[in-house]
Structure formats: C-alpha cells, structure tokens
Amino acid sequence: MSFTYKRLDWDSRFFNLEIIAAHQQIASADDLVDLASLMRQEQLDLAYLYTKGPFNLVIPTGFEMILADQKVTYHKQVVGTTEANPHITDYTQNYANDKLQMLALESGFYSRFNVDPHFNRQQFEGLYTSWLDASIKKQIADAVLVYTLGTAILAFITLSKKNNLGKIGLLAVDPGYRNKGIGKRLLNAAENWFIKQGLSQAEVVTQLANKPACKLYESAGFRLHSVEHVYHVWRKRD
Secondary structure, three states: OOOEEEEOHHHHHHHOOOEEEEEOOOOOHHHHHHHHHHHHHHOOOEEEEEEOOOOOOOOOOOEEEEEEEEEEEEEEEOOOOOOOOOOEEEOOOOOOOHHHHHHHHHHOOOOHHHHOOOOOHHHHHHHHHHHHHHHHOOOOOOEEEEEEEOOEEEEEEEEEEEOOEEEEEEEEEOHHHOOOOHHHHHHHHHHHHHHHOOOOEEEEEEEOOOHHHHHHHHHOOOEEEEEEEEEEEEEOOO
C-alpha cells in the first residue's frame, strides 16, 4: 500500500460514519484498488483523499469518488495596520446568537461538506454550528472578532495562533453588506491581533471555487502558497 491513512475519530463520531484521511500521490489505478480494498476490509464508509493534483482514474466498482474541494492556502507577512476600528470588537458571550450562527453557515457555503450531496443540510449546519461554538469557547480558536453596526452583527472572523503562525478560521460578511470593505477591515483587525500576539506570518485556507474569498485575501496582500485537491471516496452500501 503506497499511502498513509488515519482514522478521524471526531469526524466519525459526528457523522456516525467510519472515516479516514488518506494522503498519497496517485501513481496508478492500483492505488485506488488498494484504498478500496482497505475500505472493504475495515468497513469504512468514507475516505478524504488529499492529492497535490487532479487525476482521472477509474474508481473500483462499489465506490464513488467526488472532487469535493480544491483547497487553497494563502500566506502573508504580517505588518499590522493603523488604529483600531470602533466597529470591530471581541465577541465576549459564551454562546452564539442567531445572527452569528447564520454568518457561520454563510462562511461554509463553498465547503466540501456543503458541496458533497452525500452530506445533508442538517449535517452541514450542525458541523459549522459546532465549529462556531468551539471557536467561541476558545477550544479551536483564540479570538472571535465581530463587526457591528449599532447592535447588529454584520460580520465575524475567528483567529488562532499555532506554531508561531497566525491562522484565520471562519470569516463571513452579511450578504446585504458585502462589497463595502467590511471583510478588508476584519482582515486588518486580524493583522493587528496577530501583531499583539508576536506573530509575523498569517495563513488562511479557503476553496478555489470561493472566488469572492480568494479575491478578498489577494487584495489584502495574501499570496498563494499551495493548492490541494480533496476527493471524497464513498463506499456504496449493499
């Protein structure tokens, strides 16, 4: 077997499926045959298959393969910006209100969990709601910033620091307030937060299909670092 794999405990529990992540360079149809054999033997439901490039190999009978995402990673040298924006503050409540939950779902519109038809709407919404809750509780994020107008939240961003790298997680702007510079202001605030944490590099991951997000990050000085193709390989149930 030419690839490495790992069972994803959290994903398996959340979706009530047996899920693995497989990392490999596809060289031949034999690679997919090996993966299919493993999935049959271990009674696996789904494999997230990460590759550096696309491929057009025939999936073995009894399986379905979907190009679920072209994952784009951007990097930027953090420089910081001017004074703080009065509309941007830390979200200090320990629960997500309805507006913040709606924005979290907006942030996942191009997500592979929304694109792949094998996942239903309830599963997608539950996943992003869980990520938002975990961010607010500082389990997977170190800060949640919101952009408000009066008492209304119009946008938000989640930030974390890992291995001397500033990471942007979820980001969304209310559809009625897009193209008004709010996303750019949130990114400026993110840079200021990273500077305060002593971080000099920032990273954000999005989908190649998410053209508005790619345009926003590039306009803010982020540079393309890598593109990774993510396939979902499903074992068909008998």
